[in-house]
Structures are given as structure tokens and as C-alpha cells.
Amino acid sequence: DEQKLIAVSPPWFGFMIRLAVLTGCRQAELRALQWKHINFDAGTLTVEDSKSGESRQVILHPSLIEDLKARRQMPEAPVVVMLNGRVPSAPGVQHAMQRATKKIGRVGFRFHDLRHIAGSRLLAEGASLPEVASFLGHKTLSIARRYAHVTQTRLRDLISKMPVSTSSADED
Numbered sequence: 001d002e003q004k005l006i007a008v009s010p011p012w013f014g015f016m017i018r019l020a021v022l023t024g025c026r027q028a029e030l031r032a033l034q035w036k037h038i039n040f041d042a043g044t045l046t047v048e049d050s051k052s053g054e055s056r057q058v059i060l061h062p063s064l065i066e067d068l069k070a071r072r073q074m075p076e077a078p079v080v081v082m083l084n085g086r087v088p089s090a091p092g093v094q095h096a097m098q099r100a101t102k103k104i105g106r107v108g109f110r111f112h113d114l115r116h117i118a119g120s121r122l123l124a125e126g127a128s129l130p131e132v133a134s135f136l137g138h139k140t141l142s143i144a145r146r147y148a149h150v151t152q153t154r155l156r157d158l159i160s161k162m163p164v165s166t167s168s169a170d171e172d
Contacts, residue, residue: 001106002117008103012082013096015067017114019080022061024118024136027111031087036075038068047137056137 002021006014019030029047037046043065044057060068068079078087088096093111101109119132127135 001104001109004104005100005106009096009100010083012080012088013093013100015071016080016088016093018064018067020111020114021118021121022064023058024115024122025058026115027090027093030080031078031090031093033079034075035073035077035079038079040065040069040072054137056134058135 002017006017009017016030019025019033020027023030023045025033025045025047029049032049033045033047037048038060039045043060043062045060046055046057048055071079073079080087082088082092097109097111098107101107115136119136122132122135123129133139
């Protein structure tokens with residue numbers, strides 16, 4: 001659905017979807033993002049004003065770094081801009097999301113759900129809850145826990161990787 005959503009969206013919004021899925025940033029954080037917040041050498045972006053009230057560093061996916069380099073502008077310029085050069089408003093993003101989700105038959109899917117996808121994918125790759133909490137800027141693990149989807153298959157794989165003692169309990 002992610003690729004379908006990007007395909008039916010205006011270019012600015014497709015880029016914003018990609019940013020959200022690969023950074024886990026909130027809509028307001030992406031709308032406030034300026035080029036000065038991106039450190040290409042370190043491969044990070046800085047969220048200066050997060051919901052928690054603290055700034056945080058977000059590690060960028062390698063493919064996103066190349067995409068950002070190709071779009072780079074002046075330091076004070078916004079990263080996400082519409083065709084008219086303006087930063088999209090919150091209602092504008094909501095409208096673009098509603099139009100795109102309607103086109104792909106996923107009515108009710110919200111922009112914030114892209115953040116959920118980012119956290120869930122990171123967990124699926126083996127990240128710990130503290131790592132996901134750090135990535136998403138959560139102060140507590142209870143919020144990050146929302147992104148954990150335990151499946152029997154994943155649990156079976158993890159259990160099968162546990163080290164096994166070579167001696168029996170009777171030998172100790």
C-alpha cells in the first residue's frame with residue numbers, strides 16, 4: 001500500500017510519505033523541517049521541536065540520504081514544499097492523505113499511521129523497544145510498546161535462535 005499511496009499522490013506528498021515511513025517523524029515535524037536540520041555527513045536529521053518538547057536526532061535511511069541530496073536547497077528553506085513552493089498546511093496534508101487513501105481503497109488510513117509503520121518495521125528488523133522509543137522520540141517504553149506486534153512466527157524464530165546448553169541439568 002505504501003508504494004500505491006506514493007504513486008497516486010502529488011510529488012510533494014509522495015516525498016512526505018517516504019520521509020514519514022523512513023524517519024518515523026510526525027507530520028508537524030516534517031512540515032517544520034529545514035535543510036539546516038539535515039546533516040548529510042552524519043546521515044541524520046534534527047527534530048528541533050518535538051511533541052516531547054525536546055530535540056532529537058533521527059538516523060536517515062541510506063536511500064533517503066541520496067533522495068535528500070538530490071533535492072537540497074538553501075539552509076533556511078523547508079524540506080517539504082508543494083509545487084507552489086509553500087510548506088503544506090496541516091489541513092493540506094490531511095486533504096492529500098484523504099484523496100490518496102480514497103484512490104487506493106484505504107479510507108480511514110491516517111498520516112500518523114505512517115509513523116506506526118516506521119516503528120513496526122524497525123521492531124520487525126530486530127530493534128529493541130528502547131531503540132524504537134529513541135527513534136520515534138518517545139520518553140517512555142509504554143508508548144513504544146504500541147508498535148510491537150508479536151506474531152507466533154516471529155516468536156518461534158526468536159526462540160529457535162536461543163542458545164542451548166550442551167550439558168543436562170543432572171550434570172551440574
